């Protein structure tokens with residue numbers, strides 16, 4: 593890769609991050625016992641409009657806790673999109689429950705909610721909705737289904753800091769909702785995640801399981817938990833980041849709109865859907881899907897852009913195509929053609945908060961050149 597790479601993501605850490613980190617060091621609060629952890633939990637809960645936040649070591653751990661807190665296990669089915677990160681299915685499988693995959697909508701790239709109703713069986717215990725790449729899933733039909741069938745909702749809002757659905761914050765819909773704070777997210781703690789809920793019993797279960805299920809009599813355990821604690825150092829970063837979330841969302845939208853303008857007339861490209869009747873895209877990442885008229889696939893496009901110093905990432909590889917799950921005997925009859933096409937034809941280009949307008953123009957120029965050449 594050339595030395596002047598425009599990285600696919602560059603976080604912005606120029607608020608109070610340094611100040612709060614130094615506070616941790618000066619006061620000696622570096623473990624999960626420090627005050628920033630609670631500040632981040634309360635700040636996120638306020639932001640999302642929930643009663644409780646439980647900070648954990650990453651978003652994948654948050655999903656594990658959500659599944660475990662609901663007591664899902666053998667015989668229970670959980671419906672979720674095939675087009676997502678492996679953490680979602682891993683959490684279900686590790687609990688001994690059965691993941692049931694649904695294909696995506698080709699326009700929003702989110703789970704096709706029309707397919708969910710026909711996937712529900714008497715064994716369905718939960719739906720895990722995953723909002724993809726900056727545009728929320730259409731929640732009203734899913735909420736109707738959960739009410740009708742008395743099933744639980746886990747909301748994976750890992751990528752949706754600051755986004756809303758019909759004006760209500762993403763992360764406020766699930767019985768349990770989760771976020772990730774990985775550096776490519778709009779709020780980062782380096783590594784980190786959170787579970788949010790309004791249910792005091794679920795919050796308490798998550799707190800206990802995040803901390804090895806310690807009880808009053810220390811080192812005696814009735815249940816197995818994990819050490820999924822977040823450190824005060826991580827939380828300090830998160831508190832500083834959260835202070836600037838509103839600005840971050842504005843900047844992400846500016847980046848998205850600039851790309852929309854610069855790439856609008858390139859033939860053969862599907863750009864992210866800018867707006868639906870329930871949300872305006874926040875462009876967590878700026879995805880591009882190449883239509884069939886383009887004579888090469890996403891892997892080839894990525895290689896050509898990388899050679900020019902443009903950082904990219906492929907789209908998710910669908911869960912029903914994962915060798916690890918085939919070896920477990922899962923998803924062999926699952927058919928999700930839209931997810932497959934997104935995986936083969938989709939990738940995303942730099943859109944981190946540290947990106948300058950000049951770099952955006954450079955990236956767009958390289959993308960235009962690549963696809964004009966091919967037409």
Ligand SMILES: Cc1ncc(COP(=O)(O)O)c(C=O)c1O
Nearest residue numbers: 650651652677679750772773774
């Ligand atoms: C939709 C979704 N869920 C879960 C995760 C897992 O979060 P983490 O990387 O913090 O474990 C991610 C990570 O990017 C994600 O995009």
